[in-house]
Structure formats: structure tokens, C-alpha cells
Amino acid sequence: MGTLELTNITKKFGEQVILDNLNLQVHDGEFVSLLGPSGSGKSTIFHLIGGIYQADNGTIKLDNEIINGQRGTISYMPQTASLFPWRTVLENVVLGAELHGKPDKQKAFHMLEKAGLKEYANAYPRELSGGMQQRVAFVRSLLSPQPFICLDEPFSALDEFTRLEMQKWLLSIWEEERPSVLFVTHNIEEAILLSDRVLVLGEKPANVIKEVTIDFKRPRDEELTLTAEFLTIKREIYQTLRGVIDD
Incomplete structure (x- = not known):
């Protein structure tokens, strides 16, 4: 099992509110991506889940057990x-x-x-x-x-060709094992290609301002990124993010 649930999570650093009543859920065996502008709190969410930070308010549950402040309950893969x-x-x-x-x-x-x-x-x-x-x-x-994996922009340092190969490889391995995954990325195409759902965060104090369900059948490959349906979803997410940045 690997169901993660964040309920009414608030986190401050000094007087600055980073997360305000954040609600987020990842179901067992689901691949969910987090998108958001730089500084929106994506890494803070990972640090809260991993027990490095303690939330000021709210609960974090893994398979219905509260894990606030507990380390070692999830598997974590950083950018490097x-x-x-x-x-x-x-x-x-x-x-x-x-x-x-x-x-x-x-x-x-x-x-x-x-x-x-x-x-x-x-x-x-x-x-x-x-x-x-x-x-x-x-x-x-x-x-x-651990039943849950957090992936923090693991391909951001790779060139475009290597990144695409890694995405294909990740999909092939994940589809065999089906661990629960929360994936942080700045790449909209990557999020759509890999995920069952994409969650878009707003500016600080962050919360989920849009949830997009990705219904494309698996297995998936890069040809999917050229379809009209894929580009429609990409445009929808891009416009949401653009609205956040413009505001």
C-alpha cells in the first residue's frame, strides 16, 4: 500500500507563509506530478512528507497513519x-x-x-x-x-535527448512495479506524459489551484506528445501557470 494524504497543511518560515491549508492526495499505485512556479513550495512539501520539516498545522497520513515529523517513511530521489x-x-x-x-x-x-x-x-x-x-x-x-516514492526533478540536469530516454525508461519500470509516486517537475510535457494526475500549485502561500486527470492509456511513448489531445492538455496547464505568474 502507498496512499498519501495531506490535509489542511500550513507551513511558515518566520512571518512568511509558504503553504496555507494545502490539501493533496496520492492514491495507491498512482503517479502524480506537482507543477508550480519557482518558489511556490514544491520542495517544502517534500520536506514535510519526508519528516525534515514539521507542519505548523494539518496532518500528513501514509496508509491512514499520521507521519508528521517522521523520517524514513518514504523513499526520496533528489535532483542529483x-x-x-x-x-x-x-x-x-x-x-x-x-x-x-x-x-x-x-x-x-x-x-x-x-x-x-x-x-x-x-x-x-x-x-x-x-x-x-x-x-x-x-x-x-x-x-x-517504503511504499511511497518522492521524485524531485530527477531529470532536470540532463540534456533533452537523455531526458526523453529516461522518461521512457522510467515509465517502463514504473508500469511493472507500480509504486505510488509524487513527482516534482517544471516540465509540462514531462508531467503529462508520466502522470495519472497533474496538480498545479499557485504562488505562495501555495495551494492546489488546478487538478488535471490524464486519461491516456498506458503504456505511453513520446509520439503521444504530438497528438491534438496532448497539446490541448498542455495548453490548459500552461495557461493556468501563466495566469499564476502574471498575477
């Missing part, structure tokens, strides 16, 4: 791969599971094979390209025992 350079690829991907008990190295090898990295299992991060390092980080997230 954040691999330990002294650990091999295999040792890096089993780290999360290692911290919570005995890691399953056979499953880890299987996941690395699906990621096209089996031959790099005993290599070190410095021997991998940026895209390969991101694959390692995502496999590590999948192998962690």
Missing part, C-alpha cells in the same frame, strides 16, 4: 543521483533496503538488468554517465522498503 562514490553500483542500490534489514541482492541484480546496468553492478559511480547514475538512483528508490 547522490550516490556514494566509495560504494559500487550494487552496493548503492541496496542501501535503502540495507538500512531497514537484509537487502535482496538477487532482486537488485534483476532490477539492474532491467535498467540496462547489470554489467555495471561492480562499477563505481564515477564510471557511469549522468543518465546511468540517475537510473541507479531510481532503482535504489524502488528497492527501498
